[in-house]
Amino acid sequence: MGGAEAEFAQRWGGNAARVIRAPGRVNLIGEHTDYNGLPVLPFAIAQSHRLAVGAGRPGVIEIANADPAYPAKAIRVEDVGAFSPAGEWDNYLRAALLGLRDAGLLGTELERRGLRVLVASGLPARVGLSSSSALVVGFALAALHVCEVRYDRLELAEVLAEAEHYVGTRGGGMDQTVCLLGRPGHALRIDFFPLQVEPVPFEGDVEVYLADSGVHVEKSGRNRSQYNRRPIECRLALAVFQAWARANGRPELAAARYWGDLVKPPLGLTHEAVSSMIPQALAPIPYSTDGLEEHLGLRETDLRETYLTVGADDYFAQPSDGFKLRQRAAHVVAEAWRVEEAVGALRRTDWPELGRLLDASHASCRDLYEISCPELDRLVEAAGYAGAVGSRLTGAGFGGCALHLVRRADAAGFLDTMKRLLGESLSLFRVGPSGGAEIIKSL
Ligand code: GLA
Numbered sequence: 001m002g003g004a005e006a007e008f009a010q011r012w013g014g015n016a017a018r019v020i021r022a023p024g025r026v027n028l029i030g031e032h033t034d035y036n037g038l039p040v041l042p043f044a045i046a047q048s049h050r051l052a053v054g055a056g057r058p059g060v061i062e063i064a065n066a067d068p069a070y071p072a073k074a075i076r077v078e079d080v081g082a083f084s085p086a087g088e089w090d091n092y093l094r095a096a097l098l099g100l101r102d103a104g105l106l107g108t109e110l111e112r113r114g115l116r117v118l119v120a121s122g123l124p125a126r127v128g129l130s131s132s133s134a135l136v137v138g139f140a141l142a143a144l145h146v147c148e149v150r151y152d153r154l155e156l157a158e159v160l161a162e163a164e165h166y167v168g169t170r171g172g173g174m175d176q177t178v179c180l181l182g183r184p185g186h187a188l189r190i191d192f193f194p195l196q197v198e199p200v201p202f203e204g205d206v207e208v209y210l211a212d213s214g215v216h217v218e219k220s221g222r223n224r225s226q227y228n229r230r231p232i233e234c235r236l237a238l239a240v241f242q243a244w245a246r247a248n249g250r251p252e253l254a255a256a257r258y259w260g261d262l263v264k265p266p267l268g269l270t271h272e273a274v275s276s277m278i279p280q281a282l283a284p285i286p287y288s289t290d291g292l293e294e295h296l297g298l299r300e301t302d303l304r305e306t307y308l309t310v311g312a313d314d315y316f317a318q319p320s321d322g323f324k325l326r327q328r329a330a331h332v333v334a335e336a337w338r339v340e341e342a343v344g345a346l347r348r349t350d351w352p353e354l355g356r357l358l359d360a361s362h363a364s365c366r367d368l369y370e371i372s373c374p375e376l377d378r379l380v381e382a383a384g385y386a387g388a389v390g391s392r393l394t395g396a397g398f399g400g401c402a403l404h405l406v407r408r409a410d411a412a413g414f415l416d417t418m419k420r421l422l423g424e425s426l427s428l429f430r431v432g433p434s435g436g437a438e439i440i441k442s443l
Contacts, residue, residue: 003050003066003120004016004019004050004051004052004066004118004119004120005019005052005118005441007052007064007066007118007120008052008053008054008116008118011064011072011118012054012056012062012116012118014054015054016052016053016054016116016118016441017053017054017055017145017146018052018053018054018142018145018146018439018441019050019051019052019053019439019440019441020050020051020053020138020141020142020145020437020438020439020440021048021049021050021437021438021440022048022049022050022051022134022135022137022138022141022179022437023044023045023046023047023048023049023123023134023179023182023434023435023436023437024044024045024047024048024123024129024130024131024134024179025042025043025044025045025129025130025133025134025174025175025178025179025182026042026043026045026129026208026210026394026395026401026403026431027040027041027042027174027394027395027403028041028042028043028187028202028208028342028358028394028403029041029335029338029339029342029357029358029361029392030042030174030335030336030338030339030342031335031361031365031369031371031392031393031394031395031397032172032230032234032331032332032335032365032369032371032396032397033172033260033332033335033336033339034171034172034173034174034190034192035170035171035172035173035192035231035234035258036172036231036234036258036259036260036332036336037191037192037193037257037258037259037260037261037264038191038192038258038259038260038263038332038333038335038336038339039189039190039191039192039260039336039339039340040172040174040189040190040339041187041188041189041190041200041339041342041343041346042174042175042178042187042188042190043178043182043186043187043188043202043432043433043434044178044179044182044183044433044434044435044436045129045431045432045433045434046431046432046434047122047123047124047129047431048121048122048123048134049119049120049121049122049123049131049134049135049138050119050120050121050122050440051117051118051119051138051139051141051142052117052118052120053115053116053117053118053142053145053146054115054116054146055113055114055115055116055146056113056114056115056116057114058111058112058113058114059076059077059078059111059114060074060075060076060077060114060115061074061075061076061077061080061093061097061110061114061115061116061117062074062075062114062115062116062117063075063089063090063093063116063117063118063119063139064117064118064119065089065118065119065120065121066118066119066120066121067120067121070089070119073090075090075093075094077110077111077114078111080093080094080097080098080101081094081098082094083166083167086167086168086221086224087218087221089135091166091167092132092135092136092139092167093117093135093139094166095136095163095164095165095166095167096136096137096139096140096143096160096163097110097139097140097143098163098166099136099140099159099160099162099163099164099166100140100143100144100159100163102159102162102163103155103159105144105149105151105156105159106143106144106147106149107147107149109147109148109149110143110146110147113146113147115142115143115146117138117139117142119135119138126216126217126218126399126400127212127216127217127400127401128217128393128394128395128396128397128399128400128401129210129395129400129401130175130179130395132164132167132219133160133164133171133175133176133179134175134179134437136160136163136164136176137160137176137179137180137437138437140156140159140160140163141437141439144156145439153180153181153436154177154181154195154197156176156180157173157176157177157180157181157195158173158195160176160180161173161175161176161177164176165311168224168228168310168311168314169219169224169227169228170227170228170231170232170310171219171227171396172192172231173190173192173195174190177190177195177197178190178436179436179437180436180437181197181436182433182434182435182436182437183199183433183435183436184433184434184435185201185202185203185433186199186200186201186202186433187199187200187202187346187433188200189339189343191260192258192260193257193258193260193261200343200346200347201346201347202346202433204349204351205351205407205408205409206351206389206405206406206407206408207405207406207407207408207411207430207432208403208404208405208406208430208431208432209388209403209404209406209411209414209415209428209429209430209431210394210401210402210403210404210428210429210430210431211379211383211401211402211404211418211422211426211427211428212400212401212426212427212428213373213375213376213379213399213400213401213402214375214399214427215373215375215376215398215399215400216399216400217395217396217397217398217399217400219396223396223398223399225316226371226398227396227398228310228316229316229319230328230369230371232307232308232310232316232323233323233324233325233328234259234328234329234332235307236287236292236307236323236325237259237282237325237326237328237329238256238258238259238329239296239307240281240282240287240292240295240296240325241253241277241278241281241282241329242254242256243295243296244277244280244281244282245277245281248280252267253267255267259274259329259332259333259336260336262274263333263336271333271334271336271337271340272337274333275330275333275334275337278326278329278330278333279326279330282325282326282329283325283326284326285322286321286322286323286324286325287322287323287325288318288322288323289303289318292307292323324370327367327368327369327370328368328369330364330368331364331365331368331369332369334364335361335364338357338360338361341353341357342354342357342358345357351389351405351407352389354389354390354405355388355389355390355405356390357390358389358390358391358392358403358405359380359384359390359391359392361392362380362391362392362393365392365393365397366393369397371393371396371397371398372393372397373397373398373399375399376393376397376399376400376402378422379391379402379404379422380392380393380402382417382418382421382422383402383404383414383418385417385421386413386414386417386418386421387406387407387410387413387414387417388404388405388406388414389405389406389407390404390405391403391404391405415428
């Protein structure tokens with residue numbers, strides 16, 4: 001009996017009905033493109049949460065964690081919407097269940113059967129491996145299985161991407177999708193609105209290493225407003241771009257709901273065409289809210305309601321350095337093109353080309369999207385000296401891990417040099433494309 005199951009039996013007596021594995025993810029390339037309706041290329045990893053689950057007391061959900069940092073909680077089904085302060089782990093359970101309820105996937109069975117979940121994790125938190133989305137997925141699967149609800153994984157991924165907004169972060173759908181649909185030996189090219197998944201083989205004489213920058217990321221805590229700022233800037237950038245398009249004989253471009261709609265049918269522009277319009281449409285200097293109201297012909301309240309909302313009665317204020325619209329738009333459009341190129345490089349096992357794309361992505365994340373930090377930049381720079389084929393930050397940014405693509409034959413030298421440059425205590429570990437969430441035990 002494994003850790004989660006043994007703890008379940010010890011805490012509640014009786015065996016868990018199911019054990020669920022919910023993996024973390026690493027994004028190879030395509031950062032902050034998902035919520036713009038543009039593709040990403042992540043893979044699921046072996047590092048996972050394990051959840052031992054079973055029915056419990058009617059009307060009550062009980063969660064416990066093998067790690068004492070996460071205290072056990074008992075929540076009444078009817079109070080599931082009463083969120084705890086930001087950062088508390090039961091919020092991920094609440095978000096998952098509200099999302100399922102909104103989508104009509106949870107009936108009255110949960111009330112009748114109750115739910116017990118014991119989490120034991122081999123997936124570290126706050127290092128950018130998406131442990132929070134994996135937890136949301138794990139909790140959702142726990143409820144669905146205990147209530148014997150049938151579900152479709154693609155549909156569930158969409159539901160849970162939306163559900164995670166309940167914790168206050170306006171993320172996209174990459175993490176939940178790859179957690180549910182990851183495939184061993186493959187990266188997934190995922191596109192959004194509508195959600196589409198294409199497995200791309202990722203095997204050959206290369207390995208992927210992650211180096212932990214030591215800077216924690218807390219997307220729904222400390223880094224929430226830094227993260228939320230980006231989707232807001234992208235939406236504003238699209239609105240200003242469309243105002244320009246209207247004034248310049250391209251009114252049809254106003255139909256795009258996301259940046260991705262510009263490059264997909266029916267509009268179907270090339271990435272180059274969009275990239276070349278950005279410097280004409282968007283000013284290089286940051287925009288103020290006053291400037292945006294004037295530019296978009298909106299009253300203050302309309303600007304707020306339409307573009308600056310992050311939650312109920314929660315509005316995003318103008319950052320002290322303004323909204324950097326041209327820089328953000330330039331990043332997402334070029335990054336999406338790099339994803340397409342990376343898919344080709346993977347299929348051809350053209351590692352130098354993939355490495356070049358990873359390096360270019362990092363530079364863009366650092367300079368245009370401003371989601372890097374000195375610790376991540378140092379890792380990327382050191383990895384270049386240590387012989388990596390390419391390196392970049394991975395995930396939301398602001399800390400977490402850097403990813404390094406290394407030829408298998410060079411791996412020992414790479415590890416040695418990295419430790420020599422950055423110290424023996426550097427946490428450097430290998431990750432590989434694994435399967436998505438699975439039910440590993442079912443009675
Ligand atoms: C976080 C979000 C994802 C995505 C990445 C950045 O992981 O949850 O949806 O936006 O950041 O690529």
